[in-house]
Amino acid sequence: MLKSVAAIIFVASSVSALAQTTPEGLWRNVDDKTGEAKAEIRIRDIGGGVLHGALEKRLAKDAKPDEVCNECSDDRKGKPILGLEIIRGAKKADGKDVWEGGKILDPENGRNYTLRMTPIEGGKKLEVRGSIGPFGRTQTWVRIQ
Known part of the structure; x- marks a missing residue:
């Protein structure tokens, strides 16, 4: 009985550690120029190991709540920046803890x-x-969740 409880704890902690070494989760990025927190981005697996990420919260002091992506040239043109999908189509590279093959949008310039x-530092940063x-x-983004 004690061995099976220990095995369950080991498996649960292994799964938790594994989950932390993926880009999935909530991340905070900072402004390259000021070093201030700029936004929170949630990255999710949309199926088949394909990751997408959306801007979940704007933290910049000058952020306008109703701002839209005027500079975007695709289906995101005119869409609110809050909630905007900025990461599309990233997949894990074979045999590596690297996700690539997707695109990231800079909503400031479209x-x-x-x-x-x-993921670095055991998944605490990305x-x-x-x-x-x-x-x-x-x-370098910092994991919030």
Whole structure:
């Protein structure tokens, strides 16, 4: 009996640890220029291991609650920034703790960038890289949930 309880605890803790090493969850990003918290983004598996993420909460002091993505050039044009899907189509790379192949949208300029997400520090942080060709930038997001 004691062995089976220990086994259940071990499996439960293993599953919990595994869940933390994925990009799924709620993340906070910061402004590259000011270092202030900018937004919270929720990343979800929409099925088949494909991850999408939406801007769940705006934290910037100058954020307007009714602002829309005027710069977007696809189906997100004119949509409210709050709730906007900014991550689309990321999949786990074979044999790696890296999610790529998707796109990330910068709602401030309407550009879509090639996406690469890598959980670091045991899943407490997420390196998010958006690039066009060899040019890009990497942000480190902090896990909230």
